Amino acid sequence: MTTTPSSRGSRWPVWLCWLAMVLDGFDLVVLGTVIPTLIKSGELGFDAVGATLVATISLVGVGAGALFIAPLSDRFGRRKLMVACVLWFSLFTLAVAWAPNVAMFGVFRFLAGIGLGACLPVALAYMNDYAPAGTAGKSTTRTMTGYHVGAVATAFLAIMVIPDWRIMFVVGGVAGLALAPFLWFKLPETLPAAQITQNAPTTQKADQTGFRDLAKKPYPLVAAAIAAASFMGLLLVYGLNTWLPQLMASAGYPVSAGLSLLLVLNLGAVAGLIIAGILADKHGTKPIVLLWFGLSAACLALLSIKVDNAILLNALVFVTGVFVFSAQVLVYAWVSQLFPARLRATALGFAAGVGRVGAIAGPAVTGGLVAAGIAYPWGFYAFAAAGALAVLALVAVPHAIAATRTAEEQVS
Numbered sequence: 001m002t003t004t005p006s007s008r009g010s011r012w013p014v015w016l017c018w019l020a021m022v023l024d025g026f027d028l029v030v031l032g033t034v035i036p037t038l039i040k041s042g043e044l045g046f047d048a049v050g051a052t053l054v055a056t057i058s059l060v061g062v063g064a065g066a067l068f069i070a071p072l073s074d075r076f077g078r079r080k081l082m083v084a085c086v087l088w089f090s091l092f093t094l095a096v097a098w099a100p101n102v103a104m105f106g107v108f109r110f111l112a113g114i115g116l117g118a119c120l121p122v123a124l125a126y127m128n129d130y131a132p133a134g135t136a137g138k139s140t141t142r143t144m145t146g147y148h149v150g151a152v153a154t155a156f157l158a159i160m161v162i163p164d165w166r167i168m169f170v171v172g173g174v175a176g177l178a179l180a181p182f183l184w185f186k187l188p189e190t191l192p193a194a195q196i197t198q199n200a201p202t203t204q205k206a207d208q209t210g211f212r213d214l215a216k217k218p219y220p221l222v223a224a225a226i227a228a229a230s231f232m233g234l235l236l237v238y239g240l241n242t243w244l245p246q247l248m249a250s251a252g253y254p255v256s257a258g259l260s261l262l263l264v265l266n267l268g269a270v271a272g273l274i275i276a277g278i279l280a281d282k283h284g285t286k287p288i289v290l291l292w293f294g295l296s297a298a299c300l301a302l303l304s305i306k307v308d309n310a311i312l313l314n315a316l317v318f319v320t321g322v323f324v325f326s327a328q329v330l331v332y333a334w335v336s337q338l339f340p341a342r343l344r345a346t347a348l349g350f351a352a353g354v355g356r357v358g359a360i361a362g363p364a365v366t367g368g369l370v371a372a373g374i375a376y377p378w379g380f381y382a383f384a385a386a387g388a389l390a391v392l393a394l395v396a397v398p399h400a401i402a403a404t405r406t407a408e409e410q411v412s
Contacts, residue, residue: 012186017123018146019179020082023089024120025150025266026172027062027113031055031363032242032262033158034165036249041163050102052367054109055242056360061110063356065117070125070349073118074342078126081118083183088115090176097169117356120147121332121348128336128344137285140333141277141326148269148325151241155263162259213343214350223350225396226335229293230355232390233328236296236383239362240265240324243370243379251306251376261317268321276326277333285334290391292327297387299323304377304384327390328355334397358386 031054038046046054065085073081092112099105127143154168161167214223244262253261272292280288299320307313332348339347365382369375 012182013126013188014143016179016183016187017127017143020086020119020123020183021144021146022150022153023086023172023176023179024116025147025152026154026175027058027089027093027116028147028237029151029154029241029262029266030158030168030172031058031109032245033155033162033259034168035242036245037163037165039246043165044099044105045102048367048371052364052371054102054106055363055367057106058109058113059238059356059360059363061113062117063113063353063360065114065119066121066349066356067117067353069114069118070121070352071346073122073125074345078122078129078345079183079187082122082126082187083180085115085118085122086176086180086183088112089119090115090173090180092173093169093176094173097166097173117352118349121345121352124332124336125345125348129341135281137280137288137330137333138277140336141273141280141329144326144329144332145270145273147329148266148273151266152263152270155259155266159259159263214347219339219347222338222397223347225393226331226338226347226351227354228393229289229390230328230331230351231358231361232386232393233293233331233358234352234355235358235362235386236300236324237328237362238359239366239379239383242363243366243375246370247366247375247379250370250373261314264314264317265321266325268318269325271318272322272324272326273329275322276330280330280333285330285337286394286397289327289330289334290394292323292330293387293390293394296320296323296327297384297391300380300387301384304380324387327387331355331394338397362386 031051035046035051035055038044039048039051069081069085089112092108092115095108096105096112099108124140124143127139154172157171158168214220241262244265245259248261276288276292299316302316303320307316331351335347335351336344362383366375366379369379369382
């Protein structure tokens with residue numbers, strides 16, 4: 001992928017896309033940090049059923065943003081879309097802090113999710129537009145460290161301010177509003193100049209880019225398998241981050257211990273992302289992502305066993321975070337490698353959007369287990385099964401698609 005000298009020398013795209021992922025990381029764990037307090041206090045009318053509904057509707061919004069908003073950046077460019085989505089997310093996140101009841105809490109979370117849902121695929125597509133050849137794994141995983149740095153910072157903030165849950169949403173909204181002007185003034189415009197010039201004489205063809213392109217050979221099998229793995233991966237990511245504190249409370253651990261473990265889980269994720277990106281670029285993404293999902297399943301199964309030793313428990317949760325979250329990010333890295341640049345945001349949006357159905361299923365299923373009083377250990381059994389199913393899905397992805405992608409881009 002060629003770039004202009006000025007864009008290649010600038011670090012603004014790297015840091016701004018990373019900071020956009022910090023906001024996504026905030027959204028990942030914020031409900032998990034406030035749900036135990038809201039259920040315990042019954043404030044706004046919250047109970048286990050209401051919390052499950054809010055978690056579900058939030059992710060419906062995120063999925064809709066990924067599926068229907070993110071692909072627009074393949075037609076109109078990344079920059080303006082990212083700025084608009086961050087502003088939209090920030091305003092409705094602030095609104096959550098003043099929600100008068102459970103219903104409006106859910107509506108505001110849904111609307112915020114639409115904006116934020118597009119940010120992840122657009123930011124990853126943007127970074128891969130600029131990434132040097134052979135560095136897609138590191139470019140994707142390093143950008144996504146922001147996702148988990150945001151999650152860690154949010155969990156840490158929760159430890160300091162909970163039970164005052166409203167502060168969580170005020171901080172998230174204000175952070176997004178502060179980021180938006182930098183995105184507008186410092187983020188270079190959309191795709192690299194060479195690709196914009198190339199697309200200029202083929203505007204009609206570019207305007208036709210969309211999900212139907214994923215149904216054309218050689219993409220259908222790849223798209224289906226990636227979507228299935230993304231479904232399982234985000235089921236794990238959101239199921240754990242939404243309900244881990246409550247799962248641990250159900251197992252008899254203190255609520256404060258559950259919040260601390262959420263912090264440890266996401267610290268493990270940051271370490272895992274750095275390691276996974278290096279290994280994927282060195283050994284190929286497919287073997288690493290299969291190994292990562294397999295080890296995720298094993299670690300999650302082990303968490304079903306009650307551990308009385310605090311050091312051992314934290315170590316196990318940290319290692320679980322290493323594999324679970326970077327496994328999902330490696331799926332995104334693989335998508336960036338498999339699909340041509342003109343379809344990159346569309347393919348990432350499809351993977352993220354279908355994956356958000358898994359993100360809905362994870363909290364919903366786990367919430368149902370919590371409501372039934374059997375979340376521990378059955379929640380961890382369900383998570384382990386999801387990791388194993390992701391391995392089975394990705395085995396079906398052929399290696400030959402990479403050669404097809406290269407040929408397509410050379411022809412275009």
